[in-house]
Amino acid sequence: MPIMNDTIQFNVGEHRLALEKALKLTPQDIVMEIREAGLKGRGGAGFPTGTKWLLALSAVAEKKFVICNADEGEPGTFKDRVLLDEYTNLVIDGMTIGGYAIQATEGIIYLRGEYKYLLNKLERFLDEKRENNQLGNNILGTGFNFDIKIRLGSGAYVCGEETALIESLEGHRGEARNRPPFPVNTGFMGYPTIVNNVETFASAAIIISKGADWFKKIGISKSYGTKLVSISGDCKKPGVYEVPFGISIRDLLKMVEADEAKAVQVGGASGQCVPESQFDRKISFEDLSTGGSVMIFNKSRDMLHILKNFMEFFVEESCGQCSPCRIGNKKLLEGIELIEQGKCSYTYLNELIELGKSMQLASKCGLGQSSPNPFISILTNFENEVFSTK
Amino acid sequence: MIKDKLSRTPVSQQPLIVKKEEEGGIGSFVEVEINGRKIQVQMGTTILEACRQNNIHIPTLCYHEDLCLAGLCRICVVEIEGMRTLQAACTYPITNKLKIQTTSEKVRKARRHILDLLLSEHYGECYSCHRNGNCELQSLAKEYGVDGYKFGHITERRHTVDRSSYSVIRDMDKCVLCKRCVRTCIDLQEVGVLEATHRGYDTTISTFYDKPLADVICINCGQCINRCPTAALKANDPSDEIWVAIDNPKKHVVIQTAPSPRASIGEEFGLPPGHSMTKQLNTALRWIGFDKVFDTNFTADLTIMEEGTELLNRLKKKLVEGDNNIKLPQFTSCSPGWVKYIEHFYPDYLDYLSTCKSPQQMFGALIKTFYAQENNIAPEDIVTVALMPCSAKKFECNRPEMHSSGFKDVDYGLTTREMAQMIREAGINLPDLEGSGFDDPFGDASGAGLIFGATGGVMEAALRTVYEIVTGREVPFKNLEITPCRGFEGVRQASVKLEGTLPEWNFLEGVDLNFMIAHGTANAKKVMEALVRGELENIHFIEVMACPGGCIGGGGQPIPTSPEIRKKRAEAIYNEDRGLEVRKSHQNPHIKYIYEKFLIDGPCGHISHKLLHTHYVKRGKFIA
Numbered sequence A: 001m002p003i004m005n006d007t008i009q010f011n012v013g014e015h016r017l018a019l020e021k022a023l024k025l026t027p028q029d030i031v032m033e034i035r036e037a038g039l040k041g042r043g044g045a046g047f048p049t050g051t052k053w054l055l056a057l058s059a060v061a062e063k064k065f066v067i068c069n070a071d072e073g074e075p076g077t078f079k080d081r082v083l084l085d086e087y088t089n090l091v092i093d094g095m096t097i098g099g100y101a102i103q104a105t106e107g108i109i110y111l112r113g114e115y116k117y118l119l120n121k122l123e124r125f126l127d128e129k130r131e132n133n134q135l136g137n138n139i140l141g142t143g144f145n146f147d148i149k150i151r152l153g154s155g156a157y158v159c160g161e162e163t164a165l166i167e168s169l170e171g172h173r174g175e176a177r178n179r180p181p182f183p184v185n186t187g188f189m190g191y192p193t194i195v196n197n198v199e200t201f202a203s204a205a206i207i208i209s210k211g212a213d214w215f216k217k218i219g220i221s222k223s224y225g226t227k228l229v230s231i232s233g234d235c236k237k238p239g240v241y242e243v244p245f246g247i248s249i250r251d252l253l254k255m256v257e258a259d260e261a262k263a264v265q266v267g268g269a270s271g272q273c274v275p276e277s278q279f280d281r282k283i284s285f286e287d288l289s290t291g292g293s294v295m296i297f298n299k300s301r302d303m304l305h306i307l308k309n310f311m312e313f314f315v316e317e318s319c320g321q322c323s324p325c326r327i328g329n330k331k332l333l334e335g336i337e338l339i340e341q342g343k344c345s346y347t348y349l350n351e352l353i354e355l356g357k358s359m360q361l362a363s364k365c366g367l368g369q370s371s372p373n374p375f376i377s378i379l380t381n382f383e384n385e386v387f388s389t390k
Numbered sequence B: 001m002i003k004d005k006l007s008r009t010p011v012s013q014q015p016l017i018v019k020k021e022e023e024g025g026i027g028s029f030v031e032v033e034i035n036g037r038k039i040q041v042q043m044g045t046t047i048l049e050a051c052r053q054n055n056i057h058i059p060t061l062c063y064h065e066d067l068c069l070a071g072l073c074r075i076c077v078v079e080i081e082g083m084r085t086l087q088a089a090c091t092y093p094i095t096n097k098l099k100i101q102t103t104s105e106k107v108r109k110a111r112r113h114i115l116d117l118l119l120s121e122h123y124g125e126c127y128s129c130h131r132n133g134n135c136e137l138q139s140l141a142k143e144y145g146v147d148g149y150k151f152g153h154i155t156e157r158r159h160t161v162d163r164s165s166y167s168v169i170r171d172m173d174k175c176v177l178c179k180r181c182v183r184t185c186i187d188l189q190e191v192g193v194l195e196a197t198h199r200g201y202d203t204t205i206s207t208f209y210d211k212p213l214a215d216v217i218c219i220n221c222g223q224c225i226n227r228c229p230t231a232a233l234k235a236n237d238p239s240d241e242i243w244v245a246i247d248n249p250k251k252h253v254v255i256q257t258a259p260s261p262r263a264s265i266g267e268e269f270g271l272p273p274g275h276s277m278t279k280q281l282n283t284a285l286r287w288i289g290f291d292k293v294f295d296t297n298f299t300a301d302l303t304i305m306e307e308g309t310e311l312l313n314r315l316k317k318k319l320v321e322g323d324n325n326i327k328l329p330q331f332t333s334c335s336p337g338w339v340k341y342i343e344h345f346y347p348d349y350l351d352y353l354s355t356c357k358s359p360q361q362m363f364g365a366l367i368k369t370f371y372a373q374e375n376n377i378a379p380e381d382i383v384t385v386a387l388m389p390c391s392a393k394k395f396e397c398n399r400p401e402m403h404s405s406g407f408k409d410v411d412y413g414l415t416t417r418e419m420a421q422m423i424r425e426a427g428i429n430l431p432d433l434e435g436s437g438f439d440d441p442f443g444d445a446s447g448a449g450l451i452f453g454a455t456g457g458v459m460e461a462a463l464r465t466v467y468e469i470v471t472g473r474e475v476p477f478k479n480l481e482i483t484p485c486r487g488f489e490g491v492r493q494a495s496v497k498l499e500g501t502l503p504e505w506n507f508l509e510g511v512d513l514n515f516m517i518a519h520g521t522a523n524a525k526k527v528m529e530a531l532v533r534g535e536l537e538n539i540h541f542i543e544v545m546a547c548p549g550g551c552i553g554g555g556g557q558p559i560p561t562s563p564e565i566r567k568k569r570a571e572a573i574y575n576e577d578r579g580l581e582v583r584k585s586h587q588n589p590h591i592k593y594i595y596e597k598f599l600i601d602g603p604c605g606h607i608s609h610k611l612l613h614t615h616y617v618k619r620g621k622f623i624a
């Protein structure tokens, strides 16, 4: 499955020379270019990529690592799969450029277990790159050594969180680490490590290929460039789209021909549920941030049921190490069951919403910090619907 | 010399490298503002440490001074200006100027929520719980004024209680998943029995394939119990059976008390750590109804005689007779946790262990033989109880080998905590009691036996005796205090030169007696790895204690434990040694007596071999 609309920035052919171009620059230049472009992490958290790379570049260590987070586990996202499958070169070059930029020699792709079918293809592609001297020792005669290996995940959602991913790579339970120290200082095996999303690497390659100024022509201030979104649910044309940052939900819906939508879940299970009255809100880091998932629900859907699905997911997928997330999600789920049975008082519901806020503040990692999002947004935005039927 | 290759230090625990000002760093001190107060702290100090240094209280649950940082419970969260989320004070290292709020509304609310969540999952009630009054969860509930269950309260068990082990009982329905036990077992002790399994709400602490604890490689050290904040882990308590024996007029119930419980039991009665309660304890035990109160130090002295002789025999056989089957260094064998550790992890090295039983088991064998004969009591009517600082002693007395008297040599191993409970139940406030001595025929022991309780103590006691046997003179240390043996460093090494030897021991003239001391099995592992690599060729004698700090830090000792507390307890023991008249095992008159009257063919002789020595089991790590 290709990217559905006309590609705005992700045009494979045009970026063939990204790597060659990069290796003619200094690592500092690359980092500055990425910073200049204002590239932010495409996985959802939106941390400035240039800053991350700069920190890793300035860390002094005998070894450094580049990790490509291909553990695309957020319900409703499938854009990384498309990138890995159809835009492989862009991703691999992006990683190599990242490696050069922070002066690492090893890269690892942490591939979602369910994407195992891509493994052979990717391995073959890496071999090809090695044959073409675009990976391995003395890349393109520049003296830069960098190679990439692929590791398979085992299906834990939390391993999309970068420190849990590193723990998992090291052979431990997939559990988030304490931060600080951050991976840019103390990452894989204790070495400085950058962990970036598949799309982030691809975007980095695009920036080097076409320059920061070109890149910044698209998007809105603070959110430059384009975003790949995986659109699913109640619409006529689901799929992966490249959209400019700043696009409104309304325009998105028009694009995929969703006429009956009453709610859009932006950012996957841990994202925000946007009601019709807010369809003018924009996909961007400052408003509705998403790692790529956009789910559309039409008038026939039961919002409580949707919410219950999400919360069941979190109860199961919490790594279970910290108390707010481990028990909190369960309590939120039990609250939904009470609502279903018509037994949840408003007082208790408010208590649960307060609990959700505490979870957002006190949980150890992004999972627990964002799992109450759908609970809070659906029960605030769709309170009438939820309670009128119960 | 001994490199630690295998230790699994979580990356997040590796020390922060702080550049000094002259190296371009921000300087080694940094100013933070906590609740409006400006405070200077060393770079890398955690927020929790900084607060503690300045008497600002932060609640904790998963944090423990002995363990690596975890940041799991989140009860310690604080607010840092400019940060979206709250941060765990216990894990957050200060490296730049921060403005910290420790009791803002958000913080209080979050903490209370966390507490309410933990309580909602916490099965049972405090009044039917052995940690009532000494439980960190309960204290937190009190601190935050919890007066109900905001998010409900679980009414049915989710787990079954694992009572399989002689030493440790696991009740996971009381577990708050702080993973202190996991960190104790994996990181502190490097045994690795416990780990979190499953995920999310189903997360639980479990053993290999969820096998009963008795079937896995648990060494029964009980260190996990000492660090568990709640009642999820406890020792296997035999006090009910002991009460039954005491109440039965036909039974002659004797108790032997080890040195370490005396140095710590005061803590159970509200005294600060470091008060010896030896004499008061004797009185309390008599009040409770024990027929005789004996001092385990007697058999500690005996152990020194036997183990010292065994060492000298090994040296003679190896050095004089050139017998290469003799294994050196000789390892001490009085710590049953250590014995089980080596049985599991280094089963091919059991010949290095001294064959001596632990003092507890020597005593048991003597009570049901020598003591029974001298006093005309049928051994089957004798019940022997051992008051120990240790949970592994419970397993040890149940080992099938430990029947050399023809009966179960020691009937019950009782921990300090359980003893304190019996004393409380008898309505006694220990510190109020008048003191009294030990009963004959074993009497008061030497200071050498006493210092067995602290790490390095066995070595020191053995050296006092061995040196004197070989040279006819006292060890050349002021006040007999062999200072290289003392301290808390994980692995210590030292040597004593043997000079002016008696004719019989001429072959040792000028020899440096090299010894090592390790406490905690993580350190024992370092020693064993060095042995496996062949690096310990010129070492003669190694003392190993399974528990950090030695017996004073044993798994049966009062809770809580910390490096500071263990140090105080050790001081109490050394002070008591200093005050004693007889401080060398071989000078204990009761020891002389028993070798004259009963163990007539001397140390390591035939009778002693039957009663005081044992053999070991190659267990390996195979789990059925």
Ligand code: SF4
Pocket: A158, A175, A176, A317, A318, A319, A320, A321, A322, A323, A325, A326, A363, A364, A365, A366, A367, A368, A369
């Ligand atoms: S927030 Fe959830 S997933 Fe993250 S560390 Fe805590 S329990 Fe694990």
Ligand code: SF4
Pocket: B122, B123, B124, B125, B126, B127, B129, B130, B131, B132, B133, B135, B136, B137, B138, B174, B230, B231, B232
């Ligand atoms: S473990 Fe603590 S909180 Fe739980 S029942 Fe026992 S005393 Fe109460």
Ligand code: SF4
Pocket: B168, B184, B185, B189, B191, B192, B193, B194, B217, B218, B219, B220, B221, B222, B223, B224, B225
């Ligand atoms: S008793 Fe010791 S070995 Fe057994 S689980 Fe506890 S810490 Fe581990």
Ligand code: SF4
Pocket: B174, B175, B176, B177, B178, B179, B180, B181, B182, B205, B224, B227, B228, B229, B230, B232, B233
């Ligand atoms: S058993 Fe105790 S120490 Fe272990 S995780 Fe549970 S509460 Fe913590």
Ligand code: FES
Pocket: B059, B060, B061, B062, B063, B070, B071, B072, B073, B074, B075, B076, B077, B088, B089, B090, B091
């Ligand atoms: S004490 Fe800090 S997270 Fe548990």
